[in-house]
Amino acid sequence: MGMTITEKILANHSGRTRVAPGESLWVDVDILMTHDVCGPPTVDIFKREFGEDTRVWDPDKLVILPDHYIFTQNHHANRNVQLLREFAAEQALPHYYDVGSPRYKGVCHVALAEEGFNRPGSILIGTDSHTCTSGAFGLFSTGVGNTDAALIMGTGKIWLRVPETMRFIFEGELPPYLMAKDLILAVIGDITCDGATYRAMEFDGKAVYALSMQERMTLTNMAIEAGGKNGVIAPDATTIDYVRARTDAAFESVFSDVDARYFSEHRYDVSTLEPVVAKPHRPDNRASVVEVAGTRLDRAYVGSCTGGKLEDFQAAADILKGQEVVIDTYIVPATTEISQSLHTSSIDGESLWSIFENAGCKMGQASCAACLGGPPDTFGRMQGSEVVISTTNRNFPGRMGSKQASVYLASPLTVAASALTGRITDPRGVLV
Amino acid sequence: MQSIIRGLAYVVGDAIDTDQIIPAEHLVYSLKRPEERRMYGRFAMSGVPAVDQGLPFGNRPFTDPDRYESRYTLIVAGRNFGCGSSREHAPFALAEAGAQVVIAESYARIFYRNTIDGGFVIPFESNEKLNDQIRTGDDLELDTQMGQLTNHTIGQAWLLKPLGDVAAILKAGNVFEYARQAGLIPAR
Numbered sequence: 001m002g003m004t005i006t007e008k009i010l011a012n013h014s015g016r017t018r019v020a021p022g023e024s025l026w027v028d029v030d031i032l033m034t035h036d037v038c039g040p041p042t043v044d045i046f047k048r049e050f051g052e053d054t055r056v057w058d059p060d061k062l063v064i065l066p067d068h069y070i071f072t073q074n075h076h077a078n079r080n081v082q083l084l085r086e087f088a089a090e091q092a093l094p095h096y097y098d099v100g101s102p103r104y105k106g107v108c109h110v111a112l113a114e115e116g117f118n119r120p121g122s123i124l125i126g127t128d129s130h131t132c133t134s135g136a137f138g139l140f141s142t143g144v145g146n147t148d149a150a151l152i153m154g155t156g157k158i159w160l161r162v163p164e165t166m167r168f169i170f171e172g173e174l175p176p177y178l179m180a181k182d183l184i185l186a187v188i189g190d191i192t193c194d195g196a197t198y199r200a201m202e203f204d205g206k207a208v209y210a211l212s213m214q215e216r217m218t219l220t221n222m223a224i225e226a227g228g229k230n231g232v233i234a235p236d237a238t239t240i241d242y243v244r245a246r247t248d249a250a251f252e253s254v255f256s257d258v259d260a261r262y263f264s265e266h267r268y269d270v271s272t273l274e275p276v277v278a279k280p281h282r283p284d285n286r287a288s289v290v291e292v293a294g295t296r297l298d299r300a301y302v303g304s305c306t307g308g309k310l311e312d313f314q315a316a317a318d319i320l321k322g323q324e325v326v327i328d329t330y331i332v333p334a335t336t337e338i339s340q341s342l343h344t345s346s347i348d349g350e351s352l353w354s355i356f357e358n359a360g361c362k363m364g365q366a367s368c369a370a371c372l373g374g375p376p377d378t379f380g381r382m383q384g385s386e387v388v389i390s391t392t393n394r395n396f397p398g399r400m401g402s403k404q405a406s407v408y409l410a411s412p413l414t415v416a417a418s419a420l421t422g423r424i425t426d427p428r429g430v431l432v
Numbered sequence: 433m434q435s436i437i438r439g440l441a442y443v444v445g446d447a448i449d450t451d452q453i454i455p456a457e458h459l460v461y462s463l464k465r466p467e468e469r470r471m472y473g474r475f476a477m478s479g480v481p482a483v484d485q486g487l488p489f490g491n492r493p494f495t496d497p498d499r500y501e502s503r504y505t506l507i508v509a510g511r512n513f514g515c516g517s518s519r520e521h522a523p524f525a526l527a528e529a530g531a532q533v534v535i536a537e538s539y540a541r542i543f544y545r546n547t548i549d550g551g552f553v554i555p556f557e558s559n560e561k562l563n564d565q566i567r568t569g570d571d572l573e574l575d576t577q578m579g580q581l582t583n584h585t586i587g588q589a590w591l592l593k594p595l596g597d598v599a600a601i602l603k604a605g606n607v608f609e610y611a612r613q614a615g616l617i618p619a620r
């Protein structure tokens with residue numbers, strides 16, 4: 001009996017030749033990531049348990065990316081960044097990306113990819129549920145709380161239960177009006193918000209390998225919205241090219257065996273799928289765009305780790321070019337690198353940045369911004385009973401800052417098409 | 433782990449995500465400094481929409497306005513309790529408000545893990561849907577060893593699912609003590 005990629009990586013990191021779902025193991029962590037919300041309490045627990053003068057287990061394996069509450073006047077939020085700054089200095093951490101410095105990156109999951117920390121075959125743990133994003137690079141990644149992270153900080157180890165794996169096979173050719181966001185919203189709609197709880201979600205099939213790394217990250221990013229422990233895509237030439245352009249670090253690609261055992265298998269022909277949304281207030285509350293077309297909107301939002309990557313903006317700009325939005329439309333690049341690319345990437349000679357500005361969009365700075373609400377002065381945050389269409393990943397009550405607001409999740413194409421009309425709009429009618 | 437836990441029930445629905453348990457805007461407070469950490473007790477469960485607060489009645493906040501502790505000790509929920517973000521502030525907030533136990537049909541895994549590894553609240557799973565049988569304010573008693581839940585208000589009892597292999601961590605107190613017992617980190 002063979003093993004899945006997830007089982008193999010866990011075996012490789014626990015000194016075992018094979019492992020089976022259900023077993024609990026102590027595994028070695030290759031990278032630990034934390035940010036400004038969970039970093040300071042993690043450091044508190046680390047010091048409480050290991051002593052004030054302790055050193056982290058391996059400074060080269062700890063990555064700290066402040067990203068959540070950055071551009072705010074909130075005193076406590078700013079204090080938390082200062083605490084990280086002091087900790088990074090005290091421990092001489094090489095991978096701290098300070099706010100206000102040229103090193104500042106923005107949203108952690110996208111930054112991890114850009115900075116070359118996502119390496120096939122490795123184990124990456126983060127104090128953020130969307131750490132599953134990194135699995136797009138053929139590695140095991142999952143989110144944990146402060147306590148688990150503090151234990152890793154001191155020992156480099158975590159206990160993990162080997163998950164069963166659900167396999168999602170996408171075949172066929174992706175039509176131009178669909179994006180990875182439509183695929184993953186379709187999956188979550190099918191299996192629901194707890195359909196993958198405790199399990200790995202492995203994405204496979206020709207249509208997956210035809211996707212860019214950015215689009216693959218959109219798939220694995222939302223594994224957690226189905227309750228998944230990790231999302232994973234086996235590495236291929238696209239993966240290796242991306243990683244090699246970003247790091248010289250050694251890595252070893254791992255693949256599922258042909259006779260690996262899966263909990264379940266789910267097949268999709270992507271050429272037959274439609275643009276979809278997740279209606280308020282759950283990511284599994286799927287409807288086709290056709291079903292909800294015409295729903296009146298107050299806002300559109302393009303941003304976050306799942307919907308604020310360069311290709312998300314290219315898709316949105318394709319639709320917004322030479323047009324004007326009729327509702328408040330927020331553009332928030334995930335990272336500073338993407339923010340710069342908005343100036344250097346263009347469509348028909350016009351930069352994406354200027355396309356958005358000319359369309360009347362409000363341009364934000366690289367960070368999580370309104371994806372998770374945040375302090376009241378957060379860029380784009382909901383303040384009342386707004387109805388918003390957003391490329392983010394969660395629409396639970398209050399997620400974007402106001403319990404009264406209603407959030408529809410959709411692809412950047414659908415969000416941009418809707419921004420032009422102020423109503424939920426099918427991108428098929430707008431794309432030429 | 434206390435063997436008998438008795439207190440009032442607080443009942444909520446399905447898919448109570450971590451933003452409902454502790455809204456993101458409050459995550460700025462320190463979990464260490466006493467004057468800040470009590471804010472977590474104050475705002476615990478405050479993200480639950482008013483109509484769903486304290487079922488079947490609604491409009492019953494978990495923590496009364498301007499208080500820092502809840503009068504409810506046992507939270508009774510439906511499926512997928514604690515879904516959403518990995519914030520450990522969520523089980524921390526429940527514990528800070530004074531809750532000792534959650535009894536849900538099922539949990540999201542990061543939340544479940546956090547409750548156990550941090551030793552915040554004990555996460556029991558019920559064998560059946562209980563959040564339509566128990567009402568907010570009912571007088572509950574939980575025998576954590578037997579896994580038996582008694583509702584004194586209506587005179588009914590249920591057996592909950594065994595805690596399984598995480599019981600070892602709960603018994604140790606948290607994952608650090610557990611790791612010390614396993615020899616992974618030196619004893620104090």
Ligand code: SF4
Pocket residue numbers: 068107108109128130303304305306367368371372392393
């Ligand atoms: S962009 Fe949103 S989902 Fe992504 S890490 Fe930030 S808050 Fe979380």
